[in-house]
Each structure stands twice: as C-alpha cells, then as structure tokens.
Amino acid sequence: MNIRAFLGILVCRAVKLAAKILRRGGTAKPGELAAKVCPDLAQILAKDVRIIMVTGTNGKTTSSRIIEQGLLDSGADYFANRSGANLLSGVTTTLVENSTLFGKAKHQCAVIECDEAAFRTVAPLVQPEVILVTNLFRDQLDRYGEITHTLSNIRQGIRGVPDAVVCLNADCSLTASLAGDISNRCLFYGLGEALGGGEPPAVSDASHCIHCKAEYTYKYRTYGHLGHFVCPACGYERPGTDVTVTKLLSKDADSSTVVMEAGGLSRTVRVNLPAVYNIYNAAGSSAALMAFGMDPDRAMQCAENFQCGFGRMERFDLNGTVIRMILVKNPAGCNQVIEYLNGLNEAYLPVFLLNDNAADSRDISWIWDADYEKFAAAYQGEVVVSGIRADDMALRLKYAGIPAQKLTVERDYDALLDRVSHQDKPVFIIPTYTAMLDIRTRLAHRCGSAEFWE
Numbered sequence: 117m118n119i120r121a122f123l124g125i126l127v128c129r130a131v132k133l134a135a136k137i138l139r140r141g142g143t144a145k146p147g148e149l150a151a152k153v154c155p156d157l158a159q160i161l162a163k164d165v166r167i168i169m170v171t172g173t174n175g176k177t178t179s180s181r182i183i184e185q186g187l188l189d190s191g192a193d194y195f196a197n198r199s200g201a202n203l204l205s206g207v208t209t210t211l212v213e214n215s216t217l218f219g220k221a222k223h224q225c226a227v228i229e230c231d232e233a234a235f236r237t238v239a240p241l242v243q244p245e246v247i248l249v250t251n252l253f254r255d256q257l258d259r260y261g262e263i264t265h266t267l268s269n270i271r272q273g274i275r276g277v278p279d280a281v282v283c284l285n286a287d288c289s290l291t292a293s294l295a296g297d298i299s300n301r302c303l304f305y306g307l308g309e310a311l312g313g314g315e316p317p318a319v320s321d322a323s324h325c326i327h328c329k330a331e332y333t334y335k336y337r338t339y340g341h342l343g344h345f346v347c348p349a350c351g352y353e354r355p356g357t358d359v360t361v362t363k364l365l366s367k368d369a370d371s372s373t374v375v376m377e378a379g380g381l382s383r384t385v386r387v388n389l390p391a392v393y394n395i396y397n398a399a400g401s402s403a404a405l406m407a408f409g410m411d412p413d414r415a416m417q418c419a420e421n422f423q424c425g426f427g428r429m430e431r432f433d434l435n436g437t438v439i440r441m442i443l444v445k446n447p448a449g450c451n452q453v454i455e456y457l458n459g460l461n462e463a464y465l466p467v468f469l470l471n472d473n474a475a476d477s478r479d480i481s482w483i484w485d486a487d488y489e490k491f492a493a494a495y496q497g498e499v500v501v502s503g504i505r506a507d508d509m510a511l512r513l514k515y516a517g518i519p520a521q522k523l524t525v526e527r528d529y530d531a532l533l534d535r536v537s538h539q540d541k542p543v544f545i546i547p548t549y550t551a552m553l554d555i556r557t558r559l560a561h562r563c564g565s566a567e568f569w570e
C-alpha cells in the first residue's frame with residue numbers, strides 16, 4: 117500500500133473519531149476528506165473484497181438488506197454500507213471502517229448500495245463482482261435530470277466493470293435495455309404474470325420505446341411501467357428471465373407467499389415483506405446471490421428470514437398501537453404504497469408526512485403525479501398530515517377527494533405521536549426521507565427500542 121493511501125486511512129479515521137467526540141454523525145465527511153488525500157483509496161481498499169453492488173431508483177436499500185440476509189444465512193463474512201452512505205464519500209468511509217490501518221480488508225465480501233448518479237464513478241473504482249439494477253423510475257428530477265441521463269450513468273458505470281455479472285429487472289423496459297449496450301453476462305429477473313391486483317394506473321415514466329419511441333403494448337403490467345412490454349414497431353420486448361416469480365399464492369399486511377423459479381428449480385417462497393414491489397426486491401436479491409455463486413435453492417430463500425427496518429415497513433409498538441412506517445420518495449413508490457393500503461382488510465389510520473429538504477427532493481410537485489385519487493376513492497376515515505409541507509400535502513389530498521373535515525394537519529411531531537398512540541387500529545406513517553429520520557428517532561425513543569443502525 118502506498119503512503120497516500122495510508123494517510124487517507126488515517127485522515128478518515130481521525131475525522132470519524134473527532135466527529136464521535138463532538139457527537140456529530142455523518143458518514144460522508146471522513147471519506148470525502150480521505151479521498152482528497154488519496155483519490156484512489158476506494159479502489160485500493162476494495163481490491164480484495166468480493167462486492168455485490170445495488171443501484172436503481174426504488175428498492176436499493178431493501179434489496180441490499182435482503183442480500184445481506186442471504187449472506188448472513190449462508191454464514192458469509194461480509195460488511196455493508198448504510199443507505200445514507202451511498203455516494204463515493206460514504207462508500208469510502210465504509211471501506212475504511214472495514215479494513216485495517218494498513219488497508220487490509222477485514223471481511224471477504226460486501227454489499228454496497230450505490231446512488232444511481234454516483235454509480236458511474238463508484239462501480240469502476242470498486243469493481244463489484246455482481247451488480248443489481250432494481251428499476252428506473254422518475255425520482256428527484258431536480259437532482260438527476262432526465263431518466264435517460266440516469267440510465268446513461270448506470271450504463272457507463274457497468275462498462276467500467278466488464279467482468280461483473282449484471283442482474284437486471286426484465287419487467288422494466290429502461291433497466292432491461294442496458295443488456296443491449298454492455299458485454300457483461302446478464303441475469304434477468306421478473307414476474308411471470310401480473311399476480312392479481314387490478315389494472316394499474318397509466319404508464320407515466322416510460323410509456324414509449326427506448327429505442328424507437330413507439331408506444332409499448334403490454335401483455336400484462338404489474339405496477340408503474342413494469343410488466344411484459346412489447347414494442348410493436350422495432351420488436352424490443354421484455355427478455356426471458358433467469359429468476360421468475362410465477363405465482364402469488366397468498367398475501368397479507370406483512371408478507372407475500374409466491375412460487376419462484378430459478379436454475380430449473382421451483383419453490384414456494386415466503387417474502388417476509390408485503391406488496392408487489394417487495395416481491396421484485398426478493399427476486400432481484402435472489403438473482404444477485406445466484407450471480408455471486410449461491411445455489412439457486414438457497415438464493416431464493418433470502419427474503420424468508422428478512423426483518424424490516426429503517427422506515428421500510430418497519431414496525432413499532434407504541435402503548436399497544438401497532439405503527440408501521442413506509443418511506444415514499446416518488447410517484448411510483450407512492451402508488452405502490454396506496455395499492456398496498458387499499459388492499460388492507462382492516463381499519464387503519466394513515467399519516468402522510470411531506471418534507472422538502474434536499475434529501476427528500478426540493479421539488480414536491482411529484483405528489484401531483486401520485487395517484488392519491490385511488491387512495492381517496494377507497495378510504496373513508498380520518499387522515500393526518502404533517503411535515504414541513506403539511507399544507508401542500510393536505511391540499512393534494514383535498515383535490516384527490518378527501519373531505520376537509522376528515523383531514524387533520526398536525527405540525528408538531530410529539531402531538532402527532534400522542535394522537536397516534538391512542539388508536540385502537542393500526543397506524544401507517546408514510547413519510548418522505550428526512551421526515552422519516554425525524555419521526556423515527558422520536559418514535560424509537562418512545563418505544564424504547566434501540567436505533568436500528570447505531
């Protein structure tokens with residue numbers, strides 16, 4: 117190891133230690149400064165680590181955690197980064213934390229979640245063995261620009277890692293199109309049928325062919341623009357799949373039981389998370405683990421022991437009231453949550469929290485693209501809204517058809533938690549990212565549970 121790398125590690129550790137003494141959190145700063153001292157530090161530290169890298173718009177964190185569970189169940193020696201540390205700086209910090217002072221890796225494998233925009237730089241540096249691309253949806257336009265720009269970022273990143281096995285969501289026309297532009301071995305995963313659920317809302321993100329701009333037709337759709345797409349003009353079509361969910365056997369508020377097929381095997385899998393998008397996350401994670409060398413039977417079971425966490429359907433018990441938290445950050449994810457709520461067979465209290473901090477997306481116009489009308493059409497009870505942009509959220513729900521007298525704006529989080537803690541029905545808190553961080557801390561404090569990540 118060269119002297120610069122050694123200095124980079126020292127800087128990273130010193131800044132981390134200082135932050136700890138000053139009781140300041142943050143995983144980005146140490147890595148950022150270390151990379152200034154040694155620009156190729158991440159590359160040096162990742163050299164002897166077998167990495168599975170996860171990117172895409174939705175499902176990165178959940179998929180990363182499911183893959184972790186698969187590795188944990190198989191006894192693998194691994195580490196992982198946190199969702200807030202998915203840029204080069206955070207990945208560098210994570211790599212330093214998991215190596216010795218002299219740059220020797222402490223673990224054999226790693227699961228690294230990577231931001232879509234940062235992927236172009238990070239992937240070629242750390243040379244993952246497996247890359248999972250979950251899907252591409254419109255997300256935080258103010259940050260990423262057009263969706264095709266994100267696609268191009270990911271494509272360039274993959275081109276810098278020609279030996280990686282790339283796992284692609286076959287049902288996402290944008291993601292699947294990557295296969296045509298890269299020389300890597302690809303594994304496809306997807307849903308073999310629509311798995312029930314009514315006609316999803318109109319396709320808004322990728323209704324037209326990525327190659328020739330003709331409008332896709334669909335043999336079936338699952339949600340958003342995902343499904344068996346066919347371009348009638350140029351023939352571009354959903355590719356065949358290596359990991360396929362062929363049947364939905366049952367579903368409830370906490371899980372789905374499906375039939376999954378891979379490597380010539382078919383098995384019943386209980387995905388220990390609800391809703392269709394998590395079936396995708398389970399299938400994608402299984403594909404990634406197979407690409408990593410795990411036998412298909414074991415890989416397909418990765419979501420069975422999975423425990424929810426950190427705002428992804430995380431469950432809290434507050435004085436006997438069951439509270440579930442579901443993070444939303446864009447229209448597609450939000451529509452999935454609405455679909456899930458509408459499918460519940462019990463009374464519940466929904467709480468929508470809208471913030472517009474940088475990590476949430478400054479531009480909150482996305483709420484007008486989400487299908488709250490569908491929610492309003494199915495829901496009769498009281499709705500609580502909060503967050504920095506509570507009034508915008510209330511206005512959106514009013515337009516969707518929730519009567520004003522059913523809407524409560526509760527700005528104060530403590531008052532909000534007082535209110536929800538006296539419910540005789542389950543509560544669903546649906547926050548944007550920074551709202552989730554805030555309310556989660558208070559909620560965890562009240563419930564006396566340890567911080568998930570700390």
Ligand SMILES: [Zn+2]
Binds near residue numbers: 325326329348351352
């Ligand atoms: Zn076409």
